[in-house]
Amino acid sequence: MKGKWMHSVHKRLATHLSCTSSPDVTKEVYRCRPWDLYHSTKRNKIPGMFPHFVLPSCLLPNGYISSQTYNGKPILLYRDSESGTVKAFLNKCRHRGAQLVGAHTTVKLKSRAIVCPYHAWTYDIRDGSLKRIPGEAEAFSCVKKEDHGLIPLSCKEVAGGIWVYGDAMKEVEDFSEHKQVHIEIEELLDLSAESFSMGRMVGTKEWEIDANWQISVETFLESYHVPSLHKNTLNIVTQANNKTVPMVTDHLDGCDIRMTVPLQNFDATLYEENAKSFVEQFLSSTTTTYFLFPNVSITLTKRFAFFMSIAPRHDDVSKSKISAWAITYNDHEEQMNLCQRDLEGVVNGVEEDWDCVEKIFKNLSKDQISIYGSYEGNNIKFLNDVKNIATHFVNT
Numbered sequence: 001m002k003g004k005w006m007h008s009v010h011k012r013l014a015t016h017l018s019c020t021s022s023p024d025v026t027k028e029v030y031r032c033r034p035w036d037l038y039h040s041t042k043r044n045k046i047p048g049m050f051p052h053f054v055l056p057s058c059l060l061p062n063g064y065i066s067s068q069t070y071n072g073k074p075i076l077l078y079r080d081s082e083s084g085t086v087k088a089f090l091n092k093c094r095h096r097g098a099q100l101v102g103a104h105t106t107v108k109l110k111s112r113a114i115v116c117p118y119h120a121w122t123y124d125i126r127d128g129s130l131k132r133i134p135g136e137a138e139a140f141s142c143v144k145k146e147d148h149g150l151i152p153l154s155c156k157e158v159a160g161g162i163w164v165y166g167d168a169m170k171e172v173e174d175f176s177e178h179k180q181v182h183i184e185i186e187e188l189l190d191l192s193a194e195s196f197s198m199g200r201m202v203g204t205k206e207w208e209i210d211a212n213w214q215i216s217v218e219t220f221l222e223s224y225h226v227p228s229l230h231k232n233t234l235n236i237v238t239q240a241n242n243k244t245v246p247m248v249t250d251h252l253d254g255c256d257i258r259m260t261v262p263l264q265n266f267d268a269t270l271y272e273e274n275a276k277s278f279v280e281q282f283l284s285s286t287t288t289t290y291f292l293f294p295n296v297s298i299t300l301t302k303r304f305a306f307f308m309s310i311a312p313r314h315d316d317v318s319k320s321k322i323s324a325w326a327i328t329y330n331d332h333e334e335q336m337n338l339c340q341r342d343l344e345g346v347v348n349g350v351e352e353d354w355d356c357v358e359k360i361f362k363n364l365s366k367d368q369i370s371i372y373g374s375y376e377g378n379n380i381k382f383l384n385d386v387k388n389i390a391t392h393f394v395n396t
């Protein structure tokens, strides 16, 4: 049954709201030296070993091309106008490396020919093959066109988005598997949406911040900080018990996590006699965030899906880049104002996080010891999962 997990999550949220303890989270206190974790060049390589969330699927309609970045490199995405499949290539000409399409451009192609702006070498975007070299007979007679197509990248569409990945991840996990987290997100998008593929963008934003990527990820793994740091933003729409905003957590696929918090209209007595109305009410009275290890979050809010990817910038342990997109569940225009109002609240909240983590990172000292308590079990899990991957898969 679709959304079966919601019933157990609802019960556990109701319990959290009525009592002071949180049975879901660890009871142990964990101490660590954050300097070592956040300045580790080994740990910094981990996001590059996993699939990179590049773009929500609905932002690349059939026959469109989009220039994005993957691991700091410019790439091209193209959705075939007939088959609807997506292909990814480096956005780089095989002649002398010119960028073929300008940064952050998404356009409908009039033809399948991509012409390099520098000397007009021409490629077929369907398979990246090199079709034409001006002056070929005189200047490049020894160059085999079939060996000089665009460099392809592996890509896949799951969980409402387009993901690009390199060879390094093959050692860590098999991305050909459809993971539990992907199935759940796709089911949720189906339940929330008449047609998520018709979703519209409410907004998109990028931040470049002066802090390690792990510390930024950690901000959305716990809700303990919501009543204090987000007092006037996210806390206004959530429901707290007498300690904090409760969050129900489940671990999926080993390192991935589902986290649900109750909104103000959460009804602990919601009766399950009608499965359809239960699901509708559950979705409109909670917010669920999926953490896709190591650095992507997908949050299903009442009115839109919020995709966020956090990556190290230029191999620098002290800088990260965050990309976010908010996408409606359908193409209805009339909800747009409410969506934009909600998104403003989310962005204000997220910027409170970035401001906080930049200051923490700036003031880190080598001998500092951080303590994680029972509301921060996901953070402990994340830091340990990063450690395990770094130990077993990252060569120095």
Ligand code: FES
Pocket: 093, 094, 095, 096, 097, 098, 116, 117, 118, 119, 120, 121
């Ligand atoms: S660099 Fe592209 S045609 Fe010369």
Ligand SMILES: [Fe+2]
Pocket: 219, 220, 225, 229, 230, 349, 350, 353
């Ligand atoms: Fe936060």
